Amino acid sequence: MHISNRLEGIGEYYFSQKLREIDELNKGGKQIINLGIGSPDQPPHSDVIKVLQEETAKSDVHAYQSYRGSPVLRKAISDWYKKWYTVELNPDNEILPLIGSKEGIMHICMTYLNKGDEVLVPNPGYPTYRSAVKLAGGKCIEYELNEENNYEPDFNQLEKIAVFSKSREPVMVASPAGGGQEGALKLMFVNYPQMPTGQLPTKGLYEKLVAFGKKHDLLIVHDNPYSFILNDYPMSLLSVAGAKDCVIELNSLSKSHNMAGWRVGMLCGAKERIEEVLRFKSNMDSGMFLPVQLAAAKALTLGKEWHDEVNRVYKERRKKVFELLDLLQCQYSKEQAGMFVWAKIPAAYKDGYTLSDEVLNQANVFITPGGIFGNAGEKYVRVSLCSTAEKISESIGRIKKFKIEN
Ligand SMILES: Cc1ncc(COP(=O)(O)O)c(C=O)c1O
Numbered sequence: 001m002h003i004s005n006r007l008e009g010i011g012e013y014y015f016s017q018k019l020r021e022i023d024e025l026n027k028g029g030k031q032i033i034n035l036g037i038g039s040p041d042q043p044p045h046s047d048v049i050k051v052l053q054e055e056t057a058k059s060d061v062h063a064y065q066s067y068r069g070s071p072v073l074r075k076a077i078s079d080w081y082k083k084w085y086t087v088e089l090n091p092d093n094e095i096l097p098l099i100g101s102k103e104g105i106m107h108i109c110m111t112y113l114n115k116g117d118e119v120l121v122p123n124p125g126y127p128t129y130r131s132a133v134k135l136a137g138g139k140c141i142e143y144e145l146n147e148e149n150n151y152e153p154d155f156n157q158l159e160k161i162a163v164f165s166k167s168r169e170p171v172m173v174a175s176p177a178g179g180g181q182e183g184a185l186k187l188m189f190v191n192y193p194q195m196p197t198g199q200l201p202t203k204g205l206y207e208k209l210v211a212f213g214k215k216h217d218l219l220i221v222h223d224n225p226y227s228f229i230l231n232d233y234p235m236s237l238l239s240v241a242g243a244k245d246c247v248i249e250l251n252s253l254s255k256s257h258n259m260a261g262w263r264v265g266m267l268c269g270a271k272e273r274i275e276e277v278l279r280f281k282s283n284m285d286s287g288m289f290l291p292v293q294l295a296a297a298k299a300l301t302l303g304k305e306w307h308d309e310v311n312r313v314y315k316e317r318r319k320k321v322f323e324l325l326d327l328l329q330c331q332y333s334k335e336q337a338g339m340f341v342w343a344k345i346p347a348a349y350k351d352g353y354t355l356s357d358e359v360l361n362q363a364n365v366f367i368t369p370g371g372i373f374g375n376a377g378e379k380y381v382r383v384s385l386c387s388t389a390e391k392i393s394e395s396i397g398r399i400k401k402f403k404i405e406n
Contacts, residue, residue, distance in 0.1 A: 065287030069097030123374030198336025
């Protein structure tokens with residue numbers, strides 16, 4: 001069979017491939033410690049599991065659910081946004097529950113992009129932005145984030161890209177959907193706290209992003225799954241005055257509530273945007289299992305004690321990860337948010353792939369090479385906090401051993 005042209009240049013997701021490789025090594029007796037992936041290893045709150053169990057036992061919860069999500073979950077999301085982010089969202093029409101925020105990235109691209117339309121994506125950034133844009137027929141324009149600029153976009157450079165894009169003759173095509181133009185700059189993906197760099201947002205940065213979106217008539221897609229991890233002040237881009245004119249925000253329970261496998265996320269924004277994305281999404285799936293939605297609603301009522309406890313564990317692990325990175329002579333900031341530590345490799349290594357391969361082959365520990373997030377990440381590695389302190393200590397021991405032996 002010939003695969004479709006749209007898969008041209010799209011490989012299997014890096015971690016999907018890498019986990020298979022690690023599996024093979026384990027089958028060969030290696031016992032690799034995986035400090036790569038950001039999947040919380042701790043369980044959700046016991047009350048959340050209790051709701052799932054109790055609801056699942058009922059006889060009338062097993063049917064297809066509404067495409068717009070359960071009103072209970074939408075109300076819980078609205079209350080959560082108000083409580084933590086001081087953002088008002090109408091639960092009836094400004095919230096769309098998602099089967100994880102990852103699917104939302106694809107839905108947004110399919111909803112807004114015509115062939116050749118351009119999208120600003122961060123480099124380094126979550127690889128799914130790039131693949132979703134390409135799968136939807138769009139073109140990625142990467143904007144670089146670097147340490148010297150606190151991993152904020154260079155707005156002068158963005159301005160030039162936007163002006164250049166507007167200066168071109170639009171390609172008009174007949175479209176019953178009213179799309180009309182092809183090849184225009186349409187969307188910008190942003191994500192703060194930033195993955196993989198761990199950079200926190202500032203109010204000033206958020207204001208600049210909204211002003212940029214409004215000035216150039218761009219839809220700014222803010223991906224916000226890490227705001228509760230190792231960060232005492234969760235922020236939403238929607239909190240900027242007038243943001244709903246040009247911003248939609250993705251959020252998720254995967255990291256904040258240890259529910260990555262449950263697949264619960266959300267899209268928030270103006271009523272019109274929610275309608276537009278629903279037009280695509282309602283053709284793709286048939287809603288989410290009701291007990292999962294009700295349990296997610298419960299999770300969103302958890303208080304500060306929950307987040308403090310989750311973060312206490314991550315802080316303890318982070319100390320160990322700092323130790324591991326010191327051993328590898330990497331440099332890093334101690335002010336990072338999210339469930340990873342992003343670190344610059346020593347000059348002796350060509351790139352993060354070389355260091356990652358060495359640590360994997362010599363010490364049986366996997367750390368993620370920064371280059372998978374874009375070429376601006378090539379001189380970095382990313383270490384996950386989703387393994388126990390004991391596993392991280394064992395990794396340190398293994399690395400020490402190979403360092404002594406070499
Ligand atoms: C930046 C970023 N956005 C989105 C996601 C996807 O999260 P979800 O589990 O909600 O699909 C991830 C997961 O790793 C992520 O790192």
